[in-house]
Amino acid sequence: MHSTDQEKSAPESAQRSDAGSAGWQSPEYAIVDTALEVTAYRLADR
Secondary structure, three states, rough: HHHHHHHHHHHHHHHHHHHHOOOOOOOOOOOOOOOOHHHHHHHOOO
């Protein structure tokens, strides 16, 4: 889960700089689990 925090912080700072330079603001995003990650969690729960 630590990598999720790192991934989330980098695009937010890039979004701020892009919005001021070209007047374009990147859309918000949501981090989703891949099918393999979901499968791994389900197998661990068993």
